[in-house]
Amino acid sequence: MNEKQINHYVDLLMVCNGDQRYGGEKTFEENVLVGVVAGKLKVVQAARTLHCVAGDTVLLPRNQPATLLKYPKDGAAYRAIVLKLPTPLVQAYYEHHTPKPTRPAAANLLLFPRSPLLQSVFASLMPYLELEQRLPEKLLAAKIAEVVEVLRSLDIRSDEVLADFREPGKLNLVEFMEAHYMFNMPLAKFSYLTGRSLTTFKRDFKKAFQVSPQRWLTQKRLALAHYQLAEKKKKPVELYLEVGFENLAHFSYAFKKQFGYSPTALIR
Structure with missing residues (x-):
């Protein structure tokens, strides 16, 4: 895997904060995992609106438009941990793991309620925010593989999103x-x-x-x-x-x- 395919880790992992209602449209080029720590996140898609509160984690599919609206809640400002899942690393994972048999890729977002597994994953990632140098490629691949394993263990439909590597085709x-x-x-x-x-x-x-x-x-x-x-x-x-x-x-x-x-x- 060449260097251009690996982003600096600080570009993949971030903490998002906000003191008042704000947001905007997002269309991610990679699948994105958002863990809400405090406040409330409203995710608006074409056919679905999802409300996430502290403890919830949402998997946002790549190339799917969504409007993200972030609010304070119960006196706490919005705060979330955001992790991008680089497509080349996710593809590398699936080269050695067969997706579970599910319906054809729905490319829809998934909501995960509070989970000790996900809380542990996010906690293990936080120290990397302090790094100034590039995270070693093998360690980055291992962390992404761990995240994918956790998501798949929590919801079989994760494969519908994570294992869908198609680029947009000509639509109506x-x-x-x-x-x-x-x-x-x-x-x-x-x-x-x-x-x-x-x-x-x-x-x-x-x-x-x-x-x-x-x-x-x-x-x-x-x-x-x-x-x-x-x-x-x-x-x-x-x-x-x-x-x-x-x-x-x-x-x-x-x-x-x-x-x-x-x-x-x-x-x-």
């Missing part, structure tokens, strides 16, 4: 966009996840929707926001990230430009 563009428009991704990421070059994506999109991707995305996100405000009685601060906007000011400006009144005016 209309179906994908209708399911994922609320994720604030660059067009290049949308094109990659639908199995297209950026040029082909723009051409196919214009053919399918008769409008540019940027305009269509904005209109769809604002329509969703209008519904959430009017029917679900949500507040602008509660939904702007979930409908694909980076900040509240931009959301409020785009909303008023589209509908002629502000989000707060609609609530009133």
